[in-house]
Amino acid sequence: MGAAMTASTTERGADAVREQPSPPPGRGAGGGGVIELEVTAVDRRIARYAAAAIVLTIAEAAIPSPLPGVKPGLANIVTLIVLWRHGWREAAWVTLLRVLAGSLLVGQFLAPGFFLSLTGAALSLAVLALASRLPRNWFGPVSHSVLAAFAHIAGQLMVVRLWLVPHDGVFHLTPVFAGAALLFGIVNGLIAAKLLEEK
Amino acid sequence: MSRDWLELLRPGDWLVMLAGLVAVAAALPLLWRGGAADLAVVKRDGTVVAELPLTQPRKLDVAGPLGTTVIEVQPGRARVASDPGPRQYCVLQGWLTRPNAIAICAPNHVSLQLSGPRSDGGGYDSLNY
Numbered sequence: 517m518g519a520a521m522t523a524s525t526t527e528r529g530a531d532a533v534r535e536q537p538s539p540p541p542g543r544g545a546g547g548g549g550v551i552e553l554e555v556t557a558v559d560r561r562i563a564r565y566a567a568a569a570i571v572l573t574i575a576e577a578a579i580p581s582p583l584p585g586v587k588p589g590l591a592n593i594v595t596l597i598v599l600w601r602h603g604w605r606e607a608a609w610v611t612l613l614r615v616l617a618g619s620l621l622v623g624q625f626l627a628p629g630f631f632l633s634l635t636g637a638a639l640s641l642a643v644l645a646l647a648s649r650l651p652r653n654w655f656g657p658v659s660h661s662v663l664a665a666f667a668h669i670a671g672q673l674m675v676v677r678l679w680l681v682p683h684d685g686v687f688h689l690t691p692v693f694a695g696a697a698l699l700f701g702i703v704n705g706l707i708a709a710k711l712l713e714e715k
Numbered sequence: 716m717s718r719d720w721l722e723l724l725r726p727g728d729w730l731v732m733l734a735g736l737v738a739v740a741a742a743l744p745l746l747w748r749g750g751a752a753d754l755a756v757v758k759r760d761g762t763v764v765a766e767l768p769l770t771q772p773r774k775l776d777v778a779g780p781l782g783t784t785v786i787e788v789q790p791g792r793a794r795v796a797s798d799p800g801p802r803q804y805c806v807l808q809g810w811l812t813r814p815n816a817i818a819i820c821a822p823n824h825v826s827l828q829l830s831g832p833r834s835d836g837g838g839y840d841s842l843n844y
Contacts, residue, residue, distance in 0.1 A: 654727035662731050666738070691742040698735040709723035 562606055566613040569594035573618035583689075586696045589704060591618070592640070592664065596657045596708035604645050611637050628680055632672050639671030640664035657712060661705030665697035752814045752829035755793040757786055760824050769793060769829070779823035786827055795820060795827055 569591040576590050591614050599607035615637050619630040647655070647663045673693065676686050757765040759777055767773055767788045774796065775786040782799035792812045795805040800822035808818045814831025 650727065654725055655731065656723065656725040656728050658724055658728040659731040662728075662735050666735065688745055691739060691746045694735075694739045694742050698732070698739055701735065702732060705728070706720055706723055710720070713723065 558606065561602065562609045562613070565594055565598050565606075565610045566617065569610055569614035570618050570621065573614060574621055577622050583692065586693065588700045589665065589668070592661065592668075593704050593708045593711070595640075595644075595664075596661055596705065597711055599644055599648055599660065600657055600708070600712055604641075604648055607644065608641050611641060631679075632675055635671040635675045636668035639667040643667035656705070657708040658702060658705030661708060662698060662701035665701030665704070666694070669693045669697040752791070752812060752816070752831050754830045755786070755788050755811075756828045756830055758826045758828070767793070777823075777825050779820070779825050781823045784820050784823050784825040786825075793827060793829060794818070795825075798825070799823055 572591040572594065576587060579588070581587055592611075594614070595607050595611045598610050615630070615633045616625075619625040619627075619633060622629075624630045624633075641664075643663050643666075644660060647660050650659065673686065673690065677684070753769055755767040755769055756763060757767065757775060757777060759779060764777055765775055765786075767775065767786075769788060769791055771788075771790065773788045775788070777784045777786060779799075784798045784805075785796040787794050787796040789810075792810040794810045795808070795818050798806050798820045800806075800820050802822075805818040805820040805825075805827070811818060811827065811829050814829055817826060817828040819826045
């Protein structure tokens, strides 16, 4: 919770904090009513990555899609990079912040699309928690990406079946979604691997 | 160029991609199988005149105000073989194979609808994606 607050206030607070390098941790200045939140390097990093992911989300929202639900999921490249460099915890923060802020900016907050994103993200993160334990010499970002993409689509299909289209007919589209997951999973994984290599 | 990208792949990545491909291939038949229809329901003036199982070939004559509509059933499919209606829409529809598919010969007050396994599509007239 603390990390969320600091992360989301970073954009506003970063300049103020930079002027006084070591603010008192989380103490409100009584008279002025100014509350300084301690912003750690990790918070800034999360905010920076989340911002990048949000930009990709918005850019992607402009790309027309032949089928609702089939999207490249470019923002997941950021998740993959954070996972590889800084571990699962930070990747989860970046992903969830991206889903929340991205939906607010696109005007989808609490709309069906938001819950689809959230479920997809949650399931991907669950799978990534396991996948990131695989030996790295053998399984690179592409493995992470493909596994997460399949988890993403599985979660979304479940929500669609249970809530939006309560009919088994949605499963007829499984091959289309699975094919897209495989394709975009590989592409995103390769891009993430490339960016990680360049440091 | 393409070699650069291939070098980014680790041995296990190939394995995961292959597994993904197998999963997609395994799911592929879902795209075409709309759930098998197993019953042809023939109605006249909205009341059921016959329920024909789609297991053995059969022909059925239904008398309507204009004349006789002929329903033909074959294993897994059914059609309106002939109809006295002026525009022949229900005949031109050809074979029906999917659950809930329907051919309506309105002028002669006859309809042919396939139904799937119980509850499949119950409560829905149509679904759009």
